[in-house]
Amino acid sequence: MSNPISVKVGSVELKSPIILASGTCNFGHELSEYYDLSILGGLSSKGLTIKPRVGNPGVRVAETAAGMLNSVGLQNPGVDYFIEHDLDYMDSLGCARIINVAGHSFDDYMAMIDKLAPHKDKIDALEINLSCPNVKAGCMSIGSDPEQIKLIVSSMRKKTDLPLWIKLTPNVTDIKTMALAAQEGGADAVVLINTLLGMAVNIKTRRPVLNNNTGGYSGPAVKPVAIRMVSECYQVLDIPIIGCGGISNYEDVLEFMIAGASAVEIGTASLVHPTCPVDITADLKDWCEKSGESLSSLTGTLQLW
Incomplete structure (x- = not known):
């Protein structure tokens, strides 16, 4: 075996199944100080929006007994700044360049595709965040509505031939319905799962720990939920799955792949141990x-x- 850990996600070849999850590695600048990112399969950029976002105010990250809550609110410099200042850097890292796209409306998503289209030679895949668990302006309804998922994905499909990886929210009754809607819209892969919606309470103040009240829950505790959803979707989909949620060691990776994932994303574990x-x-x-x-x-x- 020339490289026994290499994998493919549709047309995208990865030298390793390990992808750095969006929101935990920015655009690679910080982690590249610790190790050579070219040994990894890929890096998914910080979630990008049409306009810059400062994110949510106040406390927006909290550690829990078996994971962490975050309500960062998609803080990012905006797609124009990214293209001018960070895209070339990502292109130089030597691993797959995955651009995470977020939005608050149908028009936002379409505008993002238009912005990135001229730079497709520096992009291996677009990861479309239809979950947005921390943003109040409509994203939750998009990721929880199969008709909206299919509409957005099919409209994107008409605008670009770049691989579309659809990142889905687990905060739904039936994840298979959402994944099938993405596939029917023309998705090349689905990413399962984004964070679970959670809350932590300060017993002294009797207020939520996060100023946004709720946040996305990630870390080891979510892995069994993610594994179950990967397995369920593998049984009904014809497109690849990227598994995500609670991975902290190689056995977790094997578990996800046996359950049906072609590759995986690692996020929270990198915040605990960067290497x-x-x-x-x-x-x-x-x-x-x-x-x-x-x-x-x-x-x-x-x-x-």
């Missing part, structure tokens, strides 16, 4: 060498009872 993705990559290579298996052969090998 975690490097350690996991090394452990995956060691596992492949000892087992004689390639990682890509694991996808969807789960045998349900």
Whole structure:
């Protein structure tokens, strides 16, 4: 095996299944001080919007017993600034360049595609955030409505031939319906899962810890939920799945892939141990060498009872 940990997500070839999750690695500047990002499969940029966003005020990150809550509110410099100042840097990192796109309306998403289209030679995939658990201006309804998902994805599909990876919210009754809507709209892959909606309470003040009251919950505690949703969607989809949620070691990666993921994203674990993705990559290579298996052969090998 020339590279037993290489995988493919549709037409996108990754030297490793490890992708740095959006919102935990910015555009790569900070983590590149710790290690060479070219050893990874890819990096998903900070979520970008048409206009700059300062994010939510007050306390917006809180650690919990088995994870963390965040209500950052999509703070970002805006797509124009990104194109001028950060896109070339991402292009130089040597791993897949995945641009995370967020919006508050149908028009926002379409405008984002128009902005990025001229730079498609520096982009490997667009990750479309239809979950937006921390923004009050309509995003939740988009990610929870299969008709809206299909409309937005199909409209994007008409505007670009770049791979569209649709990041879905887990805060729905039936994730399969949402994933199928993305597929029917022309998505090339789905990313499962974004954060679960959660809350923590300060028992002294009797107020929520986060000033936004609620936030996206991530970390080890969400992994069983994410694994279940990956497995459910793998059984009904014809497009690849990128698994995300609670990954902190190589065994977690294997679990996600056996359940149906073609690749994975690591987020919260990088905030705890910045070199975690490097350690996991090394452990995956060691596992492949000892087992004689390639990682890509694991996808969807789960045998349900």
